[in-house]
Amino acid sequence: MRKILFLLSLVILISCDSNQDQPEPLKIIPQPVSYEVHSDFFKIDKETKIWLEGDVDLSSEADYLTEILNESTGFALPIIKDEQRSNVIILKGEKGFGTGNEAYDLDVSSKKIVIRASHKAGVFYGIQTLLQLFPPEVYVRFADQSEIKIPACSISDHPRFEWRGMHLDVSRHFFPVTFIKKYIDLIAMHKMNRFHWHLTDDNGWRIEIKKYPKLTEVAAWRVDREHESWKDASSPQPNEKATYGGFYTQDEIKEVVKYAAVRHVEVIPEIEMPGHTSEVFAAYPELSCTGEQLYVQPGNYWPNIDIFCAGKEETFDFIENVLTEVIDLFPSEYVHIGGDEATKDRWKACPLCQKRMKDEGLANEDELQSWFIKRVEKYLNENGKKLIGWDEIIDGGLAPEATVMSWRGFEGGIKAAETGHDVVMCPTSYCYFDYYQADPDFEPEAIGGLTTLKEVYSFEPVPSELNTSQAEHIVGAQGNLWTEYVATPEHAEYMVLPRMTALAEVVWSPIEKRDWTEFLTRLQNQFKRFDKLKLNYSQGSFKVDIQPSWVDGKYRIALETEQLNPEIRYNLSGQSLMTDYQVYEHPITIDSSVVVQAAIFADDSVKERPSVKEIEFHMAIGKIGSLKYEPQRNYNAKGVLSLTDGIKGTSEFRDGYWLGFQEEDMVFSLDLEQPVEIHEISFSFLQNVGSWILLPEKIHVEIFDADLQKQADTLITPETMPEVAGTLIEDYNTTFDGISGSVIRIMAENPGKLPSWHPYEGNRAWIFTDEIVLR
Incomplete structure (x- = not known):
């Protein structure tokens, strides 16, 4: 026996040593x-x-x-x-x-x-x-x-995708060559290989074109309004000098291109057309439809009505001359021509543009833009370059060899790939790094939105709608940094790091190798490298996400965060987390209505604000309904379960609790499995006009018995309020006098297209809903 114990001890010791080694x-x-x-x-x-x-x-x-x-x-x-x-x-x-x-x-x-x-x-x-x-x-x-x-x-x-890119807008704010090189170093460090250099836009022209010197003498400079907010920047005063801006000389561009080549980074220049070109008309007003001399915009410019005149041959002479010099400077396979957000009011009123449409047999202004892009593509192809543009270049008909950069979601990329065109995916909800990355109250001012590190890491560039051959046209993805609210190199670093680190893994690593928790562990080592390089990176969001689930018939709450192994305090009492709390270790079981609050603490101090969720145990909680139309993948939360999980959404439509439907109706059905006495059905819809989210046109609420005989039918007619800026949550309650029902159905009618009063008239509208409460 003693010998057996000795041998057993020896085995344990060897095992321990093996683990240590x-x-x-x-x-x-x-x-x-x-x-x-x-x-x-x-x-x-x-x-x-x-x-x-x-x-x-x-x-x-x-x-x-x-x-x-x-x-x-x-x-x-x-x-x-x-x-x-x-x-x-x-x-x-x-x-x-x-x-x-x-x-x-x-x-x-x-x-x-x-x-x-x-x-x-x-x-x-x-x-x-x-x-x-x-x-x-x-x-x-x-x-x-x-x-x-x-x-x-x-x-x-080896990499999963060919195109692994980062974009930088240098028009809204100009960045020196030293930072451009540093940005390229970051791209290379992350095994990314494309630098998309956004060189021209309404707020400044940034590339020297020798044939057109006024582009850098005039169009590169604007009046200084850095002391004002971007969206409310005031117009120039009479005789006020334009002193804010800058440009890159052709020698500097050659230097950057050479520097990038050593690091195997291809520099893709972007020259915007036909829209986002008002800065050109400060220097060469004859290229617009009106001929009016404009000033370079010192802040927000919307709607983008001053665009190149498509009816003048001088316009295309200018574009081809500019592109000739651009082609000589950049050995890249592609030239990006923008193509986005061109409001066509000037074209509608311009006799020359209307004549062009008639001469070319074009049905509308979208087809005129398509004709414009195809003409530019022909010139690029003849000079050994490929055209790439934002997904608006699809409108009116896609140029034959064009590559599409899909930013307004996945739809443009899907459409392009289905027709055999290559696609770079960069949807706003995953790849716009000018969006907030944590609670806005704790972050530098940003343009809006919310794209967290975890959101970026969850990005899958290949839409499930594509078959195998179509999926091959998704050549990769990139992160975009627009700089309306980013004025310094340090701020730019903060906005892209570590979100570009997450994106780098998305576009390089096999999908089966991606693991969020394990990524966070490796990221800590990356932070040490950033520290040594004195990079100004974000530590991400300290928000605690309160996530419900049903396990073995029990309702449980998990507390999730982007941080690695933080101290999360929570309580169900509503008292201060400083004095009344438990430290979270595992999911919490709940069996009645309660208010959960939770926060990350470090050194006995709360990080950001506590997350608070009221959980209501109503008659539908935990029951699984069905949806006639699936929500869009970006705004799918936990699918249909999100409508009966006891938790309502916040004013942030990206918070993971809302379901979003684009151009389609929300049709929800719930079988209660047995007759119940129904007194009230309540639900909420969200409005955010700037994000194209409207209230439904109509909402039908129906109650059926077990034989699907209708017992009640209520009609609600909401009305979107265009004058309301930001987010509005509208709650709707339908009351009944104790109707017995077994099945409920709620049908919310999507407006379909954005109405005439909306700046993006004609685009596909959204409706957003969260919890269906049954009492």
Whole structure:
């Protein structure tokens, strides 16, 4: 017996030692396709060398790596071409290796590090992974050069999508070349490969065009209204000088393009047309329909009515001359021509535009825009470039070879992919990094919206509506930073970091490798790197999401957050969380109406404001109804369960409690399984005119018995109030004198299209609803 106990103890000890020796998982972002961690490590010292091997010129990649390592280690690591088998970093170019130009293998042992790829780009991304295996000090200077160790591992990796991009608007606010390079460094660090440079817009022209000097003498400058709010910026005073702005010289652009090329980032220039061009008419008013000389807008400009005249040949002479110089500056495959938000009132009133429509056999102004874009595409194609534009270029007919950037949701991208066009997905709800990323009361002023880190990480670029062949046209995705409310490089960093980190994993890693909790763990290491680089990043949202569920017939509340392992305090008493609280450890079971409040605490202080939710136990709670039409994927909450989970939505329609229906009706049916006495049915709809969310045209409330014989029918006729800015929640109650019913049905009629008073007249309207309460 004693011998058995001894052997058992020995087994336990060995097991414990084995667990202690188990290497930690790698903290790499984006998550690689596959990897193994070994128990050894590679140590860099002053004798380490970098050996270039194979049949691919990797001198640029070697220079990039040595510049970083020489600075951080203090060593002068030589680049050699003669074979060395130990204490060496090998960059190996092997044509035909891997699954595409950006694939790589990285092997680290005690004797050497080997990065192998078929192309320079793959080696570069292997280097980015290698840098993440170093301690975060690799970007600055190691305090102790004797302890620079790299964990032994084997990594095989390649990207999921070809297009992995970030956008930057430099028209609303101008950013210096030094920051543009820093932005490109961030793109490269995240294994992204497209920089979409938004160079022209109503608030300033930012690129030197030698044939048209007034573009940089006049159109690049506006009066300084930085002391005023963007949306209320005042017009220029008589003789007031335009002093705010700037532009990039052609030499500076060449410098940026060269800098990006070393980092395998393709720079995509955007030259807006036919709309977002009013700044041009400050310099060359003859290119507009009216010929009126405008000033460069110092703030918000809407609606966008001053656009290029499509009836004048001078317009196309100007565009082609500008594009000729742009093409010479940018070796990119694509030129972005904008194409968005062009209000066509001027075209409707312009005799030349109307004549153009008649001469070309065009039915309406949408077709005139399509003709305009197709003409520009023809010129680009003849000069070796492809056209890409925002999804409005679909309206009136898509240019034959155009690529679509789908920003107004997924619909434009779906339509383009179904017709064989390539698509870059960047829907506002996931990819607009000018939106708030946490509670607005605790954040710098932003344009609106709410796109949290978790929301970005949940993004799936390929819509389920597409079949396999159509899905191949989704070439990738990108994050967009518009800068109406972003005036400095530090603020720009704050808005994109770490949301671009989440997006980088979305567009690189296999979907099955993505795990939110595990990503948060790896993100902590990324934050250390950001700290060393002195980047101004956001720590994300500290909001606690109160999420209900039914498990084994019990109603439970989970408290979820973007933060990793925070202290969450909660109570059900309504008292202060400072004095009356429990620390959240697992889901809370609830069996009656209650108010839940919860917040993250650090050092005994609350972070942001407590989340508060009133949970009402009504007769429909937990029952599963059905919807005739599914909500849009962006605003699906927990599907039909969200209508009977006891929780109402907030004034933020992106809060995860509202269901959104675009152009379709909301038709909800609920079988109560047995007759019940119904006294009241209540529900809410949300209005946010600026976000295209209107109240329903009509709401029918019906009650049926078990044989589906109608027992009651009530009609409500809401009326959208266009004068109400922001969000309005309208509550509706229908009362009954104790009607016995087994089935209820609520039909809310969507207005369909935005009405004539709306700036986006004719676009598809939304309706939003949350809880259906049955008493």
